[in-house]
Amino acid sequence: NAGVTQTPKFRVLKTGQSMTLLCAQDMNHEYMYWYRQDPGMGLRLIHYSVGEGTTAKGEVPDGYNVSRLKKQNFLLGLESAAPSQTSVYFCASSSLLAGGEPHNEQFFGPGTRLTVL
Amino acid sequence: DAKTTQPPSMDCAEGRAANLPCNHSTISGNEYVYWYRQIHSQGPQYIIHGLKNNETNEMASLIITEDRKSSTLILPHATLRDTAVYYCIVGAAGNKLTFGGGTRVLVKP
Numbered sequence: 206n207a208g209v210t211q212t213p214k215f216r217v218l219k220t221g222q223s224m225t226l227l228c229a230q231d232m233n234h235e236y237m238y239w240y241r242q243d244p245g246m247g248l249r250l251i252h253y254s255v256g257e258g259t260t261a262k263g264e265v266p267d268g269y270n271v272s273r274l275k276k277q278n279f280l281l282g283l284e285s286a287a288p289s290q291t292s293v294y295f296c297a298s299s300s301l302l303a304g305g306e307p308h309n310e311q312f313f314g315p316g317t318r319l320t321v322l
Numbered sequence: 323d324a325k326t327t328q329p330p331s332m333d334c335a336e337g338r339a340a341n342l343p344c345n346h347s348t349i350s351g352n353e354y355v356y357w358y359r360q361i362h363s364q365g366p367q368y369i370i371h372g373l374k375n376n377e378t379n380e381m382a383s384l385i386i387t388e389d390r391k392s393s394t395l396i397l398p399h400a401t402l403r404d405t406a407v408y409y410c411i412v413g414a415a416g417n418k419l420t421f422g423g424g425t426r427v428l429v430k431p
Contacts (some may be wrong), residue, residue: 208367240421247409248366249420263418295365302415309356309419313365 206231209314211296217320218286226281226317228296236299237279238263238311239271241292248295254279286321293318326410326424331426340397342425344410347391350378352414355386358421359406366409366421400429 223272228237235256240248240263250263254273270282270291279298283290297311327345334340346355356371370377370384372393377384382397397404409424 238418247423250418253418264420294379297365304416309354309371309413309415309417310368311366311419313367316363316365 208232209296209298211294211317213317214315215318218283218320220287222286222321223282223284224286224292224319224321225283226242226294226296228279228281228298228314229277230279230296230298230312231277232298232300232312233276234298235276235301236308236311237273238297238299239269239279239281240295240297241265241290242295242316243292251281251294271317286319288321291319291321326412326422327423328408328410328422330423331428333430334397334400336402336429336431337399338352339365340400340404340427340429341426342395342408342410344395345392346410346412348375349390349412350414353412355384355390355393356411356413357382357384357421358393358409358411358419359404360409360424361403361406369408384400402431405429 206302209230238253239251242248249265252271254260257276260271272280294317299311300308354371357369358366360366372384386393407424407426409421
């Protein structure tokens with residue numbers, strides 16, 4: 206199993222450009238998450254998804270959109286990139302507990318380093 | 323979710339046990355204690371979690387005090403590859419995880 210993979214690994218954008226980050230998982234997990242991590246800081250949740258076709262806002266959703274058209278993929282979009290969005294972006298996934306809540310053992314991808322000039 | 327307090331950094335000697343403390347004095351009865359670590363430039367990695375009993379797995383042991391207001395993660399025989407930032411997180415099952423600043427652990431030869 207590849208686990209959680211992210212594409213691309215690195216990207217440099219100019220202010221105002223758009224891009225999409227792709228996350229894929231092969232563990233048949235229901236829950237998927239997008240986090241950002243700024244230098245020296247912990248991770249902050251951007252958006253998450255509880256299943257195919259559903260998404261929800263996290264702690265810092267502004268400036269980002271997401272889509273979960275297939276269970277194994279979770280896309281993060283930046284419509285008009287800003288320098289404040291320079292960060293490392295991590296995707297994660299988790300399975301379901303018996304009660305339908307997400308298992309808090311999350312599996313993380315290797316990250317995408319994004320620089321916005 | 324309850325907040326946690328961890329020391330910002332600590333050193334430990336290779337081959338010795340590393341004891342990482344975490345205070346969570348406002349923890350609720352249904353909240354678990356989770357530990358993750360993040361090796362430089364990589365995604366976080368789940369280590370262990372517990373509710374009130376001590377837990378052990380192949381990576382570490384988790385000791386939770388009887389009043390559940392603090393816990394200690396024990397790496398029994400630290401190696402250089404254990405150098406990482408360790409995050410202590412508390413939350414109810416199914417709630418979103420909140421990663422704080424963590425403890426930067428440096429294992430020295």
